[in-house]
Structure formats: C-alpha cells, structure tokens
Amino acid sequence: MRKPKLLMTPGPTPLPPEVITAMSQQIIHHRTKEFAEIFSRVNENLKKVFQTKNNVLTFAASGTGAMEASAVNFFSEGDTVLVVSVGVFGDRFINICKTFGLNVIEKKYPHGEAANIDEIIDILENDKSNIKGVFITHNETSTGVTNPIEKLARYLKDKDKILIVDAVSSLGAIDLKTDEWGVDVVVTGSQKALMSPPGLAFVSVSDKAWEFYKTSKLRKFYWDFKKYQDNLLKESQDTPFTPAVTLIRAVDVGLKLLLDYGLENNFKRHTRLAKLTQLAVDKLNLELLPKKEYSSAVITAIKAPEGIDIEKVRKIMNQKYDIMVAGGQANLKGKIIRIGHMGYVDEFDLLKTIQCFELSLLECGYKNFEVGEPTKAILQEIAKEVV
Numbered sequence: 001m002r003k004p005k006l007l008m009t010p011g012p013t014p015l016p017p018e019v020i021t022a023m024s025q026q027i028i029h030h031r032t033k034e035f036a037e038i039f040s041r042v043n044e045n046l047k048k049v050f051q052t053k054n055n056v057l058t059f060a061a062s063g064t065g066a067m068e069a070s071a072v073n074f075f076s077e078g079d080t081v082l083v084v085s086v087g088v089f090g091d092r093f094i095n096i097c098k099t100f101g102l103n104v105i106e107k108k109y110p111h112g113e114a115a116n117i118d119e120i121i122d123i124l125e126n127d128k129s130n131i132k133g134v135f136i137t138h139n140e141t142s143t144g145v146t147n148p149i150e151k152l153a154r155y156l157k158d159k160d161k162i163l164i165v166d167a168v169s170s171l172g173a174i175d176l177k178t179d180e181w182g183v184d185v186v187v188t189g190s191q192k193a194l195m196s197p198p199g200l201a202f203v204s205v206s207d208k209a210w211e212f213y214k215t216s217k218l219r220k221f222y223w224d225f226k227k228y229q230d231n232l233l234k235e236s237q238d239t240p241f242t243p244a245v246t247l248i249r250a251v252d253v254g255l256k257l258l259l260d261y262g263l264e265n266n267f268k269r270h271t272r273l274a275k276l277t278q279l280a281v282d283k284l285n286l287e288l289l290p291k292k293e294y295s296s297a298v299i300t301a302i303k304a305p306e307g308i309d310i311e312k313v314r315k316i317m318n319q320k321y322d323i324m325v326a327g328g329q330a331n332l333k334g335k336i337i338r339i340g341h342m343g344y345v346d347e348f349d350l351l352k353t354i355q356c357f358e359l360s361l362l363e364c365g366y367k368n369f370e371v372g373e374p375t376k377a378i379l380q381e382i383a384k385e386v387v
Ligand code: PLP
Pocket: 010, 011, 062, 063, 064, 065, 089, 137, 139, 140, 141, 142, 166, 167, 168, 169, 189
C-alpha cells in the first residue's frame, strides 16, 4: 500500500482536504450571482494576501503567463527595462522581455547570491537610457534565495519607472508589503503558498502602473489587463472570459484557510520551517547554496556532497520513500538538492523528509554525519515548545 507522494517541492504543494473537497462540486455558470459572490470574496482576500488596496486580476494560466502579461501591458517595443536575475526565473523575465522587443539591460548575479540592491539603485541613478521598468524575482526558487526588494521598491516609489516583482513562490509565505513598499506589479500563482492547485495566476497593479498601461503599445488581447479590471469594477464581479470556476472555488478555500491562520503567523511558520531545515543541514555537515541571510523561508537549496550522485539521492527519496524534493535547474543540475517547505506542509512532514534524506544519503555512500542527529536537531527544537 502506498500513500500519496509527499510534495516537499517548491510547487505544486500538497492541498488541504478542504481545498480538495471544494473542487468536487458541480460547475456553476460564471455569469451568475452565485459565482460573483465567490469571485468577489476571492478578490477581497487576494488583496489582503497581496497587502494592497488595488484589485488583483485573476487569469487562467500558470505563473509564467502572468509574467508575460506583466511585460506586455506596460511597455512598447524598444522601451528600455532593467531585469535583475539571480537564477532561472530572473532569466525567464529577461527572455520574456526580449521576446517582446524590449531593450533589456541585464543585471545578473551568480547562482546562490542575492541581488545587491545598492548596485541596482546605482545603475538607475546613472541611467542614460530612460529605463521605464525594473523586473526582479522576490524568491528565486531555483537557488533558494530571497531578494531584499523592499529598499528597491521604496527607492522607485516616486520615480517615473515601475517595479514588477515575480512573487510566484513567495506570496503568502514571505512578507511582501505591496502598497507600503510601493511595488507596482506583483505576480503570483495558485500552486505554491496559497495551498491551491496549479492553474491560476494573479497580478496586482498600482495606480502608477495603470498610467504606464495607457501608453503601452505591445499587442495583447487575452492578456489585456483592462478587460479584467473593468469586470472587477462592475457590481457583479466576474472575468472577461470563461474563468476556471473549479480552481477559483479551490483558491477561495485556500485563501480562507491562510487568512484564518493569519498572514503574519504564516510568515513566521515558514521562517521556522527554514530554520529547522538549516539545523538539519548543519548536522549533515552539508552546505547551503546561498548565504544563510538570503536563504529562503520556503525552499532550502543544499549543495551536493563531493562525489555523491545527488540525483540518485532524490530518486531514492521519491521511489522508496514517496517523498518528492527538487533537484537543481539549468547549470545547477546535479549540483544541488532543494527541499521545499511551502504551503500545506508542517514540521512533521519536514521531520519525515529529513529522516528519509538521511537514509537516502547513506544508501548513496555519504556517511559524513551521525545518523539520527539531523532529525534529532529538529525534534529538540520542536521540543523547546512543550517543556
Ligand atoms: N517564478 C518563480 C519564482 C517560480 O518559482 C515559478 C515556478 O516554479 C515561476 C515563476 C513559473 O511559474 P509557473 O511554473 O506556474 O509558470
């Protein structure tokens, strides 16, 4: 008998039972009062999670769709944008912007490092090419790095440029004060910290960004933000095209669970899961890919031990113990392993993961640790709460 796989990956993440139940209902029509009620509640709750007063637009798409939409809605061919990349998802923004003919200034950092915000501000201060927008990833899932974006957002607040942030793997789990910091466009997806299935993408748009929308000449139809905004401004809120009704029902429940638990509590919970994972990594005598100060609260990237086939470790965890963790992407393939601790997972899921990580490492020949010590480090930390 096998249990369902435990997804300790950086998305999709496991679903709470209430969310699964919400998806087993008969379809309702989307031009009805019943749907409008659900959809406006979703919008109100999304605003709370995005920490914004602005409407949050909902798309039937994965996160990448919304990333693309955030380029085509605010710029015109030939516009100059600065794209900051610390990994695979920053590079994706570069590719998207180039695809649409934007003039891209790339500011890349080695994988495992966080963006140096002072350096970025320096580029903007000395800019002669009229940079209109800055793109940056909040949490770079491929390297387990969280960029300190607050300072950049506050710097850009009164400038004639907009800040577009990919918060696909962070929103709801890592603090992002959209309005207070002044982030113009925030993009996220349903399948990570929002404890919902894949398939929906969400975008918040500031007043400043709407001004940029007015002059944008890039072609758009399905992705045209105004169509979605207009439908949210109606009394009976809906979407311009047929929405993914079942997924919206699921997100409705996921958001309610998240907000009942409390946004601040959820940030703390994820930070704690990261801390527990880091304790285990220390006891395994392994190294994090990023410096601890930038290591993500939702995913821990660990360097593969010398001479050990880390992909084999991952395979054993998956096939023998039914625990899925992630490997490295692009140039980090085979060099790191990434343990996700995002969304509907708790410290006991993490304990089990670390136990099986220990066993799988041993099976692959890595013996440079005291068996049971990594797990014990986590348990002892949890025990502090009960004694
Ligand atoms: N941005 C980040 C930071 C991500 O982690 C991901 C997915 O893992 C994406 C963008 C792309 O999202 P999707 O796979 O939903 O298109």
